[in-house]
Amino acid sequence: MSTITTDDVRHLAQLSNLQLSDDEINSLRGDIENILGYVEQLGEVDTSGVEPTYQVTGLENVWRDDTVDDGGISPDSLLALAPEQAEHSVKVPQVL
Amino acid sequence: MAIKTLVSRITSGETTARAEVEQALTKAREVEAYHALLSLTEKRALERADEIDARISAGEAVGKLAGVTFVVKDNYLAFGAPSTAAAKILEHFDAPLQATIVEKLEAEGAICIGKSNLDAFAHGGSTENSAFGVTHNAINMDKVAGGSSGGSAVITALDVVSFALGTDTGGSIRQPASFNGVFGMKPTYGMSSRYGIVAMASSTDVPGVFARSAEDVALVESIMAGQDARDMTTLPDYFEPKTEVKSRRIGIIKETMTDDVDADVRAATEAYADKLRGAGHTVEEVSMPSIKHALAIYYIVVPAELSSNLARYDGIRYGRRAEGVRTLAELYGRSRDEGFVTENKRRIMIGSYVLSSGFFDAYYQQAQKARTVLINEFNGLFENYDYLLMPTAPTPAFGIGENTADPVKMYLADVMTVPASLAGLPAISAPAGESTDGLPIGVQVIGRMRDDAGVIALAGQMEVTDDK
Numbered sequence: 001m002s003t004i005t006t007d008d009v010r011h012l013a014q015l016s017n018l019q020l021s022d023d024e025i026n027s028l029r030g031d032i033e034n035i036l037g038y039v040e041q042l043g044e045v046d047t048s049g050v051e052p053t054y055q056v057t058g059l060e061n062v063w064r065d066d067t068v069d070d071g072g073i074s075p076d077s078l079l080a081l082a083p084e085q086a087e088h089s090v091k092v093p094q095v096l
Numbered sequence: 097m098a099i100k101t102l103v104s105r106i107t108s109g110e111t112t113a114r115a116e117v118e119q120a121l122t123k124a125r126e127v128e129a130y131h132a133l134l135s136l137t138e139k140r141a142l143e144r145a146d147e148i149d150a151r152i153s154a155g156e157a158v159g160k161l162a163g164v165t166f167v168v169k170d171n172y173l174a175f176g177a178p179s180t181a182a183a184k185i186l187e188h189f190d191a192p193l194q195a196t197i198v199e200k201l202e203a204e205g206a207i208c209i210g211k212s213n214l215d216a217f218a219h220g221g222s223t224e225n226s227a228f229g230v231t232h233n234a235i236n237m238d239k240v241a242g243g244s245s246g247g248s249a250v251i252t253a254l255d256v257v258s259f260a261l262g263t264d265t266g267g268s269i270r271q272p273a274s275f276n277g278v279f280g281m282k283p284t285y286g287m288s289s290r291y292g293i294v295a296m297a298s299s300t301d302v303p304g305v306f307a308r309s310a311e312d313v314a315l316v317e318s319i320m321a322g323q324d325a326r327d328m329t330t331l332p333d334y335f336e337p338k339t340e341v342k343s344r345r346i347g348i349i350k351e352t353m354t355d356d357v358d359a360d361v362r363a364a365t366e367a368y369a370d371k372l373r374g375a376g377h378t379v380e381e382v383s384m385p386s387i388k389h390a391l392a393i394y395y396i397v398v399p400a401e402l403s404s405n406l407a408r409y410d411g412i413r414y415g416r417r418a419e420g421v422r423t424l425a426e427l428y429g430r431s432r433d434e435g436f437v438t439e440n441k442r443r444i445m446i447g448s449y450v451l452s453s454g455f456f457d458a459y460y461q462q463a464q465k466a467r468t469v470l471i472n473e474f475n476g477l478f479e480n481y482d483y484l485l486m487p488t489a490p491t492p493a494f495g496i497g498e499n500t501a502d503p504v505k506m507y508l509a510d511v512m513t514v515p516a517s518l519a520g521l522p523a524i525s526a527p528a529g530e531s532t533d534g535l536p537i538g539v540q541v542i543g544r545m546r547d548d549a550g551v552i553a554l555a556g557q558m559e560v561t562d563d564k
Contacts, residue, residue: 009445012445012448012449013429013445015445015448015452016403016432016441016444016445016447016448017407017410017425017428017429017432018429018432018433018436018441018444018445019425019426019428019429019430019432019433020433020441021433024433024438024441027438028438028441028442028445031442031503032442032445032446032449034502034503034504035395035442035446035503035504035507036446036449038391038392038395038504038507039392039395039396039459039463040392041389041392042389042392042393042396042459042462042463042466043458043462044389045386045389045462045465045466045469047462047465047466047468047469050465050468050469051465051468052461052464052465052467052468053464053465053467053468053471054299054464055299055329056285056299056471056518056519056520056545057284057285057286057329057331057520057545059286059328059329059331062328062329064325064328071193071326072193073192073193077192078192078413078414081189081190081192081413081414081415082412082413082414083411083412083414083415083416083417084417090412090413092412092424092427093421093422093423093424093427095423095424
C-alpha cells in the first residue's frame with residue numbers, strides 16, 4: 001500500500017493550488033493514504049487488451065456554425081462578477 | 097397531488113399560480129429546521145406567478161407546468177438568489193444566466209421558489225459537506241438527508257413543492273431519494289443539457305428530478321430532456337414517456353444482495369422482485385463480478401475530472417478572493433483554501449495524484465480500462481435482460497456525524513449507485529417500503545442506454561400496484 005508523507009501532501013497541495021495549514025496537511029495525509037489504499041484494489045483487475053473508456057455515448061465531432069453568440073450575456077454583467085474591477089478590466093494584485 | 101391534476105386546477109381557475117407559490121413559501125418556512133433550502137427566490141417567484149395568472153385570465157395559452165412550484169439544487173445557475181454550490185468561494189455569486197433546464201421549465205410555466213442545500217460542489221453522500229450547514233432527513237431528523245442532492249430530496253419528501261432538481265454524478269439523486277422515500281431519476285448520460293450547471297465530473301454528471309410519483313418524474317423529464325447546442329455532449333432528442341411495460345426480463349444482481357447489505361434493504365428488494373413477478377415480469381438472479389470494483393474506479397476517475405473542473409475557481413474573475421495577499425500563487429492558494437470545504441480539497445488532491453506523471457498509468461489509465469470491463473459486463477447482461485434491479489444504497493439513512501471521520505466509509509454509501517454512472521445508464525430509485533425502525537428504503541431499476549422511459553414506467557407500474 002502507498003505511503004503518503006506530509007511532503008507528498010505539500011506537493012499535491014502545490015499542484016492543486018491550495019495553500020493548506022499544517023493541521024490540514026496532517027489530517028489530509030491520513031485520508032489520502034486511506035483512499036489510495038482503497039482504490040489500489042484495481043491492480044487486481046485483468047485489463048490486458050482492454051481499451052480505456054473516456055466517454056460513454058460514442059458522440060464525436062459535434063459541429064456547430066462558427067457564428068458569434070454572446071449567449072445573451074453582456075460583457076458588463078460578467079465584469080461585474082469580478083472581485084475587483086478598474087477601467088473596464090478585472091483588477092488583480094501586482095504579480096511581478 | 098399529481099402535477100397534471102394541479103395544472104388543470106390552476107388553468108381552470110379553481111386555484112391560482114399565486115396561491116400555489118404562497119403556499120409553497122409558507123411550507124418552506126415551516127420546515128426551516130430541516131435546513132433543506134439555502135435561499136428562497138420569493139420576489140421572482142411571485143412575479144412569475146402573477147404573470148401566469150394574468151395570462152390564464154386573459155385566455156392565453158400557458159405551458160404544461162403552469163403554476164407548478166419547484167426548487168433547484170444550488171449548483172444550477174438560476175436567477176432570484178445567489179448560486180452558491182454550497183461553497184464559500186461562490187457564496188455571493190449572482191449568476192448572469194440560467195441553466196438551459198431552468199429556462200425550459202420556466203418556459204412551460206414552472207416556478208422556482210428556492211435553492212436547495214448540497215454537499216459543496218456536490219462532493220459527498222450526506223449533505224454534511226455543505227459550507228452552510230447540514231440538511232436533516234425528512235423522516236428522522238437525527239439521520240442524514242443523503243447526498244449530494246440532499247436538500248432537494250428532503251424538500252420533495254416534505255411536500256413543499258411538486259418536484260425538485262438534482263444532479264447525479266455517482267448517486268447524488270438516487271441515494272438521497274432512497275433515504276427520504278421519494279422517486280429520484282438519473283437519466284442516460286447526455287439526455288438533458290448541463291449548460292449552466294456547476295461541473296463536477298464531466299464524464300458522469302447528469303441532471304435529473306425528484307418527485308413523489310413516476311408519472312410526475314416522466315412529465316418533468318420530458319421537458320428537461322433534449323439536445324442543446326450549448327452542451328455538445330447532449331444526445332439527439334429521444335425521450336418519450338411510456339405507460340406500458342409488459343413481460344420484461346429483469347436481472348437482480350446477486351453481488352448487491354450479500355450479507356454486507358442491511359437485512360431490511362435486502363428484504364425490501366426481494367419484496368420488490370416478487371411484486372415485479374406478480375405483475376407478469378420474469379426476475380432472475382444474475383452475476384456481475386466487476387461491480388465490486390466500481391467504487392474504486394469511480395474514486396479515481398471522478399477526482400481526476402473534478403480536479404480539472406475546479407481549477408477554474410481561482411479568485412480572479414469571479415467568486416471569493418482572499419484578502420491581503422502579496423503574490424499570485426498566494427492569491428490562488430488562499431482563495432481556494434478559504435473557498436473550498438475539506439472534502440473538495442481531499443478530492444482535488446486525489447485527482448492531482450492520480451493524474452500526476454508516474455502514477456497516471458497505474459491509477460487513471462487502469463481505472464478507465466476497468467471501467468470498460470464493467471461496461472462490457474453491463475452490455476452482456478442487457479443481451480438477456482431488459483432491466484437490472486438492486487438496492488439503491490446498502491443501508492437506510494445513517495446518523496448525522498456517523499461517517500464523517502472516515503472518508504472511505506462515507507464513500508461506501510455510493511457503492512450501488514456508481515456502476516450505472518460509470519456506464520452512463522438510466523437508473524431510477526423508487527420507494528420500496530421502510531426498515532424496521534421506520535426509515536425509507538429505495539430500490540434501483542437500471543435500463544439500457546436511452547431506455548429512460550422504460551425505467552420510469554416500470555417503477556410506475558409497481559407504484560400503481562401499491563395503490564390498488
